[in-house]
Amino acid sequence: MRKIVPIFFLIPLFALSQSTSFEFHSPENIKKFADNLFCEGDYLRAIEQFELINEKLDDDTVKFKIMLGYSELGFFSESNEIFKGINDKSIFYPDAYLLSFKNQLISEPGLISASSINSFNSLQLKSFNKLNAISMLYGDEFNISRENFISPFDGDEQNSISTFYNYKVEPPYKSPALAGTLSAIIPGSGKIYVGEWGDGITSLLATGLLAFLAYDNFRADHTTRAWIFTGLGAFFYAGNIYGSIASAQIFNARIDFEFNNGLKLFLKEQNYFLPEYDFCN
Amino acid sequence: MISVIKIFFAFLFIWIGTVTLVAQNPFEDQFNYARQLYDEEKYFDAVTEFKRLLFFYEGDNYNYKSNLLIGLSYKEGAKFSEAIQHLTLAELNSKNIDEVFIARLEIIKVNILRRTTGRALTLLDSLQNDLKFTGKSDEINYWRGWAYIFSDDWENASSSFSAIQANHQLAVFCDSLDKDLYSVQLAKILSIVPGAGQFYTDEYVSGIISIGWNVLWGYLTINAFMEDRVFDGLMVGTLLWWRFYSGNLQNAEKFAIEKNLEKTNASLRYLQYYYFGNKP
Structure with a gap:
């Protein structure tokens, strides 16, 4: 009886302690939870949880997920900081390398001087060459033949890439100096040169009318009114020259904006030529 | 046992x-x-x-x-x-x-x-x-x-x-x-008489300036027609008087909208800080 009593007491204690303890914060459970958050798209929390176990586990999958999460959140420099900690022997290194290229292209658009790495497979090498070509579009100097430029891209992509190539080689800019000169000779013609037909014709009519009114009033000896119309006419004339120059500059800024925006949209549609990483299925 | x-x-x-x-x-x-x-x-x-x-x-x-x-x-x-x-x-x-x-x-x-x-x-x-x-x-x-x-x-x-x-x-x-808000429609209608819409929205300086411009260009237009300078009259009337008259209409509407916005924002701020009942 004496031997049985402690056993009776210990069994329920043991059973209860088993059923009531759960390690929410064990590294394994944190990783499971972080993976779930990552798959939900709650990257900020997922990164926070991954960071808790990153040093303990020293797992390249975790590091790559943190890098990917930061990139998805738009924290590109943080993402590239994580890349520095990924071992170049890791299976994820080539993908991380490409992702860091993408991050740099978004955060600091410009020519990126990066070289290919041996661990790239054929698809990754293709993506790298495409991103490399795209980075040239952001550079100041651009002297590459069309054939060489579009060669890394696939059939469907080549049409879009050709358009960007044309924009880069011969941007359809309008000369502000020419617009101003044209408007000085014939009021409104600078605006018409920029493509603003309505404004051009209105400027021509308004300046012409005011000039006529000034002339007519001088002829009829209404000098006060004549000077008012002369002043207004001169104001319209000068304003029209200034407006034509400004319109050409705005036109050129729009061309740059459309080029950059179009390229950004195209790259986004193509996911920057990177594969979709599926850690959730 | x-x-x-x-x-x-x-x-x-x-x-x-x-x-x-x-x-x-x-x-x-x-x-x-x-x-x-x-x-x-x-x-x-x-x-x-x-x-x-x-x-x-x-x-x-x-x-x-x-x-x-x-x-x-x-x-x-x-x-x-x-x-x-x-x-x-x-x-x-x-x-x-x-x-x-x-x-x-x-x-x-x-x-x-x-x-x-x-x-x-x-x-x-x-x-x-x-x-x-x-x-x-x-x-x-x-x-x-x-x-x-x-x-x-x-x-x-x-x-x-x-x-x-x-x-x-x-x-x-x-x-x-609601009673304190300006009627945007009324402000526009009152502006048929230049400056009246601005007076309604308590913008007295703007109202006086509006009256001044409309009287000046109106006088010059009518005067030109009375002296048989039809072309001058048409030009001053369309390019200047009409410009200032339509500006006066738009101005009154803009004032009413802006002032209403100020009042509603002030009311929302009041509710946010000084109303202690349930809030969204």
Whole structure:
């Protein structure tokens, strides 16, 4: 009886302690939870949880997920900081390398001087060459033949890439100096040169009318009114020259904006030529 | 001997009972911890801990409460889409009519805050038409009033609050503001007489300037026609007088809209800081 009593007491204690303890914060459970958050798209929390176990586990999958999460959140420099900690022997290194290229292209658009790495497979090498070509579009100097430029891209992509190539080689800019000169000779013609037909014709009519009114009033000896119309006419004339120059500059800024925006949209549609990483299925 | 065994089992029963009581359920602990974070207004961490609980707990005991509090935490962080997503999950996991009502009201409040007031009003209509919530008409009217406030419809807001109580504090407030607002249409009509619209909106300097310009260009136009200088008259009339006259009409309308906006914003600020009743 004496031997049985402690056993009776210990069994329920043991059973209860088993059923009531759960390690929410064990590294394994944190990783499971972080993976779930990552798959939900709650990257900020997922990164926070991954960071808790990153040093303990020293797992390249975790590091790559943190890098990917930061990139998805738009924290590109943080993402590239994580890349520095990924071992170049890791299976994820080539993908991380490409992702860091993408991050740099978004955060600091410009020519990126990066070289290919041996661990790239054929698809990754293709993506790298495409991103490399795209980075040239952001550079100041651009002297590459069309054939060489579009060669890394696939059939469907080549049409879009050709358009960007044309924009880069011969941007359809309008000369502000020419617009101003044209408007000085014939009021409104600078605006018409920029493509603003309505404004051009209105400027021509308004300046012409005011000039006529000034002339007519001088002829009829209404000098006060004549000077008012002369002043207004001169104001319209000068304003029209200034407006034509400004319109050409705005036109050129729009061309740059459309080029950059179009390229950004195209790259986004193509996911920057990177594969979709599926850690959730 | 029998009595010893009886005493032993009695002890055993009491001991197990005590152990069961003392031993905390870790999921309950986790919920309480998350709840504590929520109460301490640490909303980001609260969401993390509620999500952790929901991820590991296999039952559905915490689905309603946790999703509701996640939704409310997101709401506090102005993450309205995420808030609605979790409040909807809370509604789906509700176990009784009261829980459904609470979750749906929270969804309505988030819609009010993010100014999708059309959606808020539709949800309020669905609550009102649902026979299960017939006893909740005061609450429904109260939040309908707030939805109208955020849609800048102070007259309907006042009617909704009045449906709860004739002299409801918010009904009186909305009424007084509604009366205080300028009529944009009237400002435009009054501006047929140059400057009158500006005077109506208390913009006296602008009104006087408007009168001045219109008198000057009107005089020059009429004078030109009277002296048979038809071309001059047409030019001054169309290029100058008409320009200033139409500017005067637009100006009065703009003043009325701007001043109304100032008044409504001031009222919303007042409600935010000095109204202590329930707010979205």
